[in-house]
Amino acid sequence: MSDHPLSVSVSEFYNELNVKLNFNTRVNSGDLTNRINDLIKQLSPETMKRYYGSGIVIPENIKGCRVLDIGCGSGSLVFILSKLVGPTGYVVGVDISSGLIECCKQETEFHTKAWGYDKPNVEFHVGNAERLLDLKLGEFDMIVSNGVFCLVPDKQKAFNGVAQMLKPGGQFYLNDVVTQTNQPDSVKNDQKLFSLGTGGAMIWSDLKAFSAREGFTTPFLTQAAPVDIKNAEYRQQLSNAEYMCAAWRLFKLPAGASRGPATVTYLGNIEDYSDAFPWDFDLVFKKGEAVNVDADLATILSSTNFKNNFSFADFSGSVSNNRDQDPFQRYKDLQSQGNAPAPIYAVE
Numbered sequence: 042m043s044d045h046p047l048s049v050s051v052s053e054f055y056n057e058l059n060v061k062l063n064f065n066t067r068v069n070s071g072d073l074t075n076r077i078n079d080l081i082k083q084l085s086p087e088t089m090k091r092y093y094g095s096g097i098v099i100p101e102n103i104k105g106c107r108v109l110d111i112g113c114g115s116g117s118l119v120f121i122l123s124k125l126v127g128p129t130g131y132v133v134g135v136d137i138s139s140g141l142i143e144c145c146k147q148e149t150e151f152h153t154k155a156w157g158y159d160k161p162n163v164e165f166h167v168g169n170a171e172r173l174l175d176l177k178l179g180e181f182d183m184i185v186s187n188g189v190f191c192l193v194p195d196k197q198k199a200f201n202g203v204a205q206m207l208k209p210g211g212q213f214y215l216n217d218v219v220t221q222t223n224q225p226d227s228v229k230n231d232q233k234l235f236s237l238g239t240g241g242a243m244i245w246s247d248l249k250a251f252s253a254r255e256g257f258t259t260p261f262l263t264q265a266a267p268v269d270i271k272n273a274e275y276r277q278q279l280s281n282a283e284y285m286c287a288a289w290r291l292f293k294l295p296a297g298a299s300r301g302p303a304t305v306t307y308l309g310n311i312e313d314y315s316d317a318f319p320w321d322f323d324l325v326f327k328k329g330e331a332v333n334v335d336a337d338l339a340t341i342l343s344s345t346n347f348k349n350n351f352s353f354a355d356f357s358g359s360v361s362n363n364r365d366q367d368p369f370q371r372y373k374d375l376q377s378q379g380n381a382p383a384p385i386y387a388v389e
C-alpha cells in the first residue's frame with residue numbers, strides 16, 4: 042500500500058530537514074529530571090542537532106522493557122530510552138524519513154559505546170505510523186511518540202496500531218501538537234502547513250475518542266507548552282489559531298482488570314522520584330501520603346507497571362476528578378501563576 046500524498050510530502054520535508062537543519066524546537070528540560078537532562082547532554086551532536094520533538098516523554102519503571110518510539114526522527118528519545126531500559130531491554134525506532142533513519146543507524150555505535158554496552162540494544166526501521174503492523178515488530182511493554190501524530194493523516198489507524206502492539210498493562214506516552222477547534226480543509230490539506238505539524242493537529246478533546254475506540258483508558262495530561270507561530274503569513278493562513286505541545290499518558294489494561302475506588306499510598310520507589318511522583322497536571326503523589334483515587338485511576342495503578350509503587354486499600358467514598366484536562370486552559374493557569382513554560386516549537 043502506498044503512503045498518503047500528505048505523508049509523502051511530510052517524508053520529503055523531513056528528509057530535507059535532515060540536511061538543512063532549519064527547524065526551531067527546544068528540549069522541554071524543565072519537565073525532565075536532572076538524570077534525564079544529563080543523559081541528553083551525552084547524546085551525539087549529530088543526533089541532537091536533528092531533535093525536532095514537541096516534548097520528550099519518559100515512561101517510568103522501564104528497566105528490561107521493550108519500547109517502541111513512533112516517528113523517532115534522529116533517535117534522541119530512542120537513545121535515551123536505550124540507556125534507561127539497560128542492556129537487557131530493547132528499543133525500536135520507526136520513522137517515515139529514510140534520511141533520519143540512516144542518521145539513527147550511523148549514530149548507534151556512538152551511543153552503544155557511551156552507555157558502555159557490548160552490543161546495541163536498539164534497532165531502526167523506515168515505516169509509516171499508519172501501518173505499524175506491516176513491520177512485524179512484535180509486542181512492546183511501552184510505546185512513546187514525540188511530535189508525530191500531528192503529521193499522520195489517519196490518526197485512528199495509528200492509534201489502532203499502537204493498541205495492537207502494546208502489551209496489556211502497557212503505557213502509551215504521547216506528546217503531540219494539538220489545537221482547539223476544527224480547522225478548514227484549506228489548512229488541513231496544505232502540504233506546508235501539514236508538514237509543520239499545524240495542518241494535521243488533532244483537536245485536543247478528540248484524543249479521548251480516538252484512544253477510547255482502541256480500548257485505551259482516559260488520557261492523563263502531563264505537559265502543556267505553546268507553539269509560537271512567528272511567521273506572519275502562516276499565522277494568517279491559520280486564522281491566528283493557537284497550538285499547544287501537550288503530553289498524555291494512556292494505558293491499555295489487561296482483560297478484566299477492574300478495581301473500585303482506593304486509598305493509595307506512594308512508596309517512593311520510582312527512580313528519580315523518591316519524595317514525590319508527578320502523575321499528571323492535577324496530581325502529585327507524595328511518598329507516604331494516603332490519597333483517595335477513583336476506580337479509573339485505582340485500576341490503572343493496580344494493573345500496570347505502577348502496581349509495585351503503591352499500597353492499596355479499598356475506599357468507599359466518592360472522589361471528584363477532572364478527566365477532561367484541557368492543555369490550553371492549563372497553560373493559561375500556569376501563565377496566571379507566573380509559571381508559564383516558554384514555547385517548545387517556533388514556526389518561522
Ligand SMILES: C[S@@+](CC[C@H](N)C(=O)[O-])C[C@H]1O[C@@H](n2cnc3c(N)ncnc32)[C@H](O)[C@@H]1O
Nearest residue numbers: 055092093094112113114137138169170188192
Ligand atoms: C516533529 S518530528 C519529531 C521527530 C522525533 N520524534 C524527535 O523528537 O526529534 C516528526 C517526525 O515524524 C516523522 N513522521 C511523520 N509522519 C510519519 C508517519 N506517518 N509515520 C512515521 N513517521 C512519521 C517525521 O519523519 C519526523 O521524523
